[in-house]
Amino acid sequence: MKKIQMQTPLVEMDGDEMTRILWKMIKDELLLPFIDLNTEYYDLGLEYRNETDDQVTVDAAEATKKYGVAVKCATITPNKARMEEYTLKKMYKSPNGTIRAILDGTVFRAPIVVKGIEPCVKNWKKPITIARHAYGDVYKNTEMYIDGPGDAYLLFKGENGEEKKELIHHYEGAGVLQGMHNLDASITSFAKCCFNYALDTKQSLWFGGKDTISKIYDGRFKEIFAEVYEQEFKEKFEAAGIEYFYSLIDDIVARVMKAEGGFIWACKNYDGDVMSDMVSSAFGSLAMMTSVLVSPDGYYEYEAAHGTVQRHYYRHLKGEETSTNSVATIFAWTGALRKRGELDGNQELMEFADKLEKATLGTIEDGRMTKDLALITTLKDVEVLNSEQFIIAIREKLTSLM
Numbered sequence: 409m410k411k412i413q414m415q416t417p418l419v420e421m422d423g424d425e426m427t428r429i430l431w432k433m434i435k436d437e438l439l440l441p442f443i444d445l446n447t448e449y450y451d452l453g454l455e456y457r458n459e460t461d462d463q464v465t466v467d468a469a470e471a472t473k474k475y476g477v478a479v480k481c482a483t484i485t486p487n488k489a490r491m492e493e494y495t496l497k498k499m500y501k502s503p504n505g506t507i508r509a510i511l512d513g514t515v516f517r518a519p520i521v522v523k524g525i526e527p528c529v530k531n532w533k534k535p536i537t538i539a540r541h542a543y544g545d546v547y548k549n550t551e552m553y554i555d556g557p558g559d560a561y562l563l564f565k566g567e568n569g570e571e572k573k574e575l576i577h578h579y580e581g582a583g584v585l586q587g588m589h590n591l592d593a594s595i596t597s598f599a600k601c602c603f604n605y606a607l608d609t610k611q612s613l614w615f616g617g618k619d620t621i622s623k624i625y626d627g628r629f630k631e632i633f634a635e636v637y638e639q640e641f642k643e644k645f646e647a648a649g650i651e652y653f654y655s656l657i658d659d660i661v662a663r664v665m666k667a668e669g670g671f672i673w674a675c676k677n678y679d680g681d682v683m684s685d686m687v688s689s690a691f692g693s694l695a696m697m698t699s700v701l702v703s704p705d706g707y708y709e710y711e712a713a714h715g716t717v718q719r720h721y722y723r724h725l726k727g728e729e730t731s732t733n734s735v736a737t738i739f740a741w742t743g744a745l746r747k748r749g750e751l752d753g754n755q756e757l758m759e760f761a762d763k764l765e766k767a768t769l770g771t772i773e774d775g776r777m778t779k780d781l782a783l784i785t786t787l788k789d790v791e792v793l794n795s796e797q798f799i800i801a802i803r804e805k806l807t808s809l810m
C-alpha cells in the first residue's frame with residue numbers, strides 16, 4: 409500500500425510520562441504504517457525543556473504560527489516535587505500557558521461520544537463543546553477584607569485626568585470586597601474564536617451571561633458578541649444553517665440539561681471553569697475528552713484534555729502492566745491531521761483521520777477497551793486490554809478499513 413503524503417509539516421510537540429509512552433505507540437502502530445508523516449518535531453518533555461531553558465516551548469509555539477497546526481502530548485507542569493525529581497534549573501511555567509500566551513485564543517473541550525459509554529444526562533446524544541474565555545474576571549481580581557465601618561468606592565483615573573468614582577458600599581461592619589476587570593480586545597478575540605470554531609465544526613453557538621444584573625460588565629460581553637456576529641458572521645452562519653443564540657446564563661444551563669447536544673457553549677471564565685467539569689464528568693471520563701486551542705489568527709493546537717497520567721507511568725517504570733486510555737491522544741492526532749488535510753486540500757489525509765477515529769470507537773463498541781472505560785461501560789462481557797493491546801486492537805480494525 410502506498411503511504412499517504414503530506415505537503416505541509418504538522419508541528420509535533422512530544423511530552424512526558426505515560427502519555428509520552430502512548431505517543432510513541434500511536435505513531436508506530438497507527439500513523440507511520442499508513443502516512444509518510446511530515447512533522448516538525450519539538451521535544452517538550454521536561455528534561456529537554458530544562459536543557460533549553462524552556463526555549464523549545466517558545467520555538468514550538470512559533471512554529472505553530474508558521475505552519476498553522478500543531479498536535480501536543482500532555483506535559484508536566486513543574487511544581488516543587490518535580491523540581492527535585494528532574495533537578496530543574498527553575499520552576500518553568502506550564503507549557504500550555506506559554507503556548508497560549510504566544511498564540512492567544514480560546515480552548516474548546518469536547519467529549520468523545522461512543523456507544524457503551526453513556527452520559528449521565530440521558531437526553532445528551534451528541535457532544536457538548538465548552539469554549540471557556542481564558543482572561544480576566546475573578547481570575548485576575550483584587551480583593552480586600554474590610555474589618556470595620558467605612559465607604560468602599562470604585563475609582564478610575566484616566567491618563568487624560570478624567571476621574572470616575574462610584575460608591576460600592578457603605579460598610580456598617582466587617583465584610584469582603586472585590587474588584588475585577590475585562591478588556592474589549594480580549595472579549596472580541598474570544599467572540600471571534602467562538603464564531604470561527606462554530607463555522608468550522610458546523611455547530612450552533614450558545615452564549616450566556618448575567619446582563620440583567622451586571623448591566624455594564626456582562627452587558628459588554630453581550631454587546632461585543634452581538635456586534636461581532638452582525639458584522640462578520642451573520643451571513644456565514646445563515647449559509648451554514650447554524651445559529652448564534654444569547655440568553656441569560658441560568659436559562660442556558662436549563663436548556664443545556666434538556667438539549668440533545670451538538671452545539672458549542674461559550675462560557676465566561678468562571679462559568680467555563682465550573683461547567684466544563686460538570687459536562688466532562690457527566691459525559692463519562694477525562695480520558696475521553698479532547699481539547700483544541702484556536703487562536704484568533706486561525707492557528708490550531710490539538711491535545712488530550714488529561715495530564716501525563718503519572719500514576720500509571722510509575723507503574724510502567726516498575727515493569728507493571730498498565731491499562732492507560734489513549735483515545736483522547738489519538739483524537740488529538742486525528743484532529744490535527746484532519747485540519748492539516750483541510751488546509752492543504754489533502755482529501756486522503758482527512759479520510760485517514762476519519763478512519764482512525766472510526767477504528768478507535770469501533771474497537772470500544774466491540775467491547776475491547778482499557779480499564780477506565782470497562783469500569784463505566786454499559787456493554788456486557790467486555791475485554792479489558794492493556795495500553796499496548798488496545799492500540800494494537802485499533803490497528804487491526806484500522807487496517808481492515810484502509
Ligand code: NAP
Nearest residue numbers: 482483484485694695714715716717718719732733734780
Ligand atoms: P492526569 O494525568 O489527568 O491523571 C489523573 C488521573 O486520571 C489518573 O491517575 C487516572 O486515574 C485518570 N486518567 C487520566 N487520564 C487517563 C487516561 N488516559 N487513561 C486512564 N486513566 C486516566 O492528572 P494528574 O495526575 O493530576 O497530573 C499528572 C501530570 O500531568 C502533572 O504533572 C500535571 O502537571 C500534568 N498535566 C498536564 C496537562 C496538559 O499537558 N494538558 C493537563 C493536566 C495535567 P487512576 O490513577 O485512578 O487510574
Ligand code: MG
Nearest residue numbers: 680681682685
Ligand atoms: Mg477547574
